[in-house]
Amino acid sequence: MKPQAVFALLILALDAAYLQQALQLPLPFANGEPGPSLMPLVLVLTLGIGALGVLVQELRGTATHDDDEDAGFSLRTLALIGLTCGFVWAFEPLGYWYATLSYAFGVAWLFEQERLGPVKAVLTSALIAVGIAGAGWLFFVTLFDLFLPEGYN
Numbered sequence: 001m002k003p004q005a006v007f008a009l010l011i012l013a014l015d016a017a018y019l020q021q022a023l024q025l026p027l028p029f030a031n032g033e034p035g036p037s038l039m040p041l042v043l044v045l046t047l048g049i050g051a052l053g054v055l056v057q058e059l060r061g062t063a064t065h066d067d068d069e070d071a072g073f074s075l076r077t078l079a080l081i082g083l084t085c086g087f088v089w090a091f092e093p094l095g096y097w098y099a100t101l102s103y104a105f106g107v108a109w110l111f112e113q114e115r116l117g118p119v120k121a122v123l124t125s126a127l128i129a130v131g132i133a134g135a136g137w138l139f140f141v142t143l144f145d146l147f148l149p150e151g152y153n
Helices: 003-022 038-060 075-094 096-116 118-143
Strands: none
Touching (some): 003 038, 075 096, 096 118
């Protein structure tokens, strides 16, 4: 079995465990509001569909592997893992704005600096970070009327 198929099976197993945990939360729209389980259930569905798609393509032999030489862990992959762990850790103590702006800037810079060069990528990444943080705030606070952490003062 190909490594991609094994990885898809692993993702499906983790997705099933995450689904079990998400179903212990109040169901979405049970009280007319989205509720805390909406986003986890959307994530479970999205991740499950993606993993099933990869698995089906691998088992059929129709998957294309144009970039197989770049498929291993690179320095960028490790940086993304580190940024994500840092975001999860910093979200509560720093608050939504600082954590999200820093994370979005870091991720955007990792990808934009390859395309634009390190200096031009700073401005582009800053604009992307402000857009993502602003859209996220509007989505959660305005649409769902949720409170985002403001950080420890």
